[in-house]
Amino acid sequence: MTWLEPILLTIVTASTPLLLAALGELICERAGVLNLGVEGMMIIGAVCGFAVAHTTGSMSLGVIAAVVCSMIMSLLFGFLTLHLLCNQVATGLALTILGLGLSGLIGESFIGEPGHKLPQLELPFLSELPYVGRLLFAQDALVYISILGVILVSFVLFRTRLGLIIRATGDNHRSAHALGYSVRKVRYGAVLFGGACSGLAGAYLSLAYTPQWTEGMTAGRGWIALALVVFASWRPLRLLLGAYLFGAVSVLQFHAQAYGIALPSQLMSSLPYIVTIFVLVIISGNKQLTKINTPACLGKPFRPDR
Template identity: 65%
Template sequence: MMIIEAIPLTIITASTPLVIAAMGELVTERSGVLNLGVEGMMIIGAVCAFIATQATGSPYMGLLAGIVTGAAFSLLFGFLTLTLVANQVATGLALTILGLGLSGMIGEGVVGVPGIKMQPIAVPLLADIPFVGPILFRQDLFFYLSIVLVVGVNWFLFKSRTGLKLRAIGDSHGSAHTLGLPVIRTRYLAVLFGGACAGLAGAQLSLVYTPQWVENMAAGRGWIALALVVFAAWRPWRVLAGGYLFGAVTIGQLHAQALGLGLPSQFLSALPYAATIVVLVIISHNRRTTLINTPASLGKPFVPDR
């Protein structure tokens, strides 16, 4: 029974940062901004969360530090792309490179230092339900936040007036500006939200998934989160399903290595990223669905009339 419980528990832990980071990027892209710097924001959030936890002794302060750092990093991206109208693709790639290098420098002194793991929060009564209780109702705060994010973002985008305005800006920033909607301000807020989510996802890596600091510990998860948004066709509930699918593939290859199936370990380690490529290739064949769901102004610069 313990082994049966351990598998879904590890899948949840591996999937949570993907869901959180992808939800932030989904909101950013819905506003018409393409931020490829998710990996950089995740890794800088991870190292700052770990250092803050070591300094204060509280993983919750580390969680807050990850959010703040990711948001601050995203503001740099926003200033360059929204105010200075720099190319979004190039700026996002530069942000990732900056995050990887800066995190290595900041975290050099804490490599190998034992971390403080965030403990699970048990929901009274529900946590005692056999099998389901330990899996769903005795989890860390990051898991609960990921579910709240999915529900909240889905409501915000499709049930609120502000969400409707954000989607309108993402679909046609020129028309939205003509109608008097604050395009730049809305996009700044969306970018800020995306950065905060990426920083939160990074904090999960260093406080729960692997409670220590290891250089480049994001290991491409930011890129998987970006692919996950496309895979989900910019729909929150599909992000949740896709995140757990990719998480299951990640954990599955680890179990396959442990079972000694005779396959090269390098091949098994590459499976999550190979799955990402395969999914994107399959999606690209359905051009009609992709065109319908893709925000029309995604990645296009906007300069308001003066």
């Protein structure tokens, strides 16, 4: 058991940013908006979180700054796609490019600066349980938030009226509009939630995963988060499963090397994408399933004819 625990711990840290970012994108896509700018929002969150935490010395302020800055990015995306009806794919890609560039500029003076790690919140008694104690109950706040977030999103999406409205908007925005719901308001809300989640994911990277700032430190995690949403066929609980699976795959290569098993790292890092393609092929074979879960209006701009 002693050799397993560190592996499992690294899986948790590798999976949490994926889970957080994908959770936001899931709500966004359920409302019918495809935001390909996750990577860009995430890295802005990472750099702003680190900068504020480093300057003020307050970790909480850092996390809040990450969330707010990513939300501003998502607001820009929302304004372009929901108000000006720009193409969502092109705008999302532009957002990623903007985020990567802007983060380099903001973070220039922070390269190489030592950072602090988010404190681990040890739950009394529970964290002393044998085997699982340290793994489950001695993590930092963002890990708990990511797990609670999955439960909360799942509950809201399938048990509440708000969730019903979000799903309805993504399924058929014309009908939602005809029934008197403001498609634009619902989508703004979803896009902002997506931004906030990406910000948390970014903050996790620069304040917990590797507590420092390096340029391009998101390293494609935003894209994996996007793939994850499809992998989970837009269901939050499957997202949890998928995030930990993808997280495990991405850290396994390091542990494999440590144990002298030679696996080409390129193969391992491409694995999440290969798995996603497989899942896509499998779910597209089942038309009924696809039809129920895929938001039918995903990526389509909506112009109310008023």
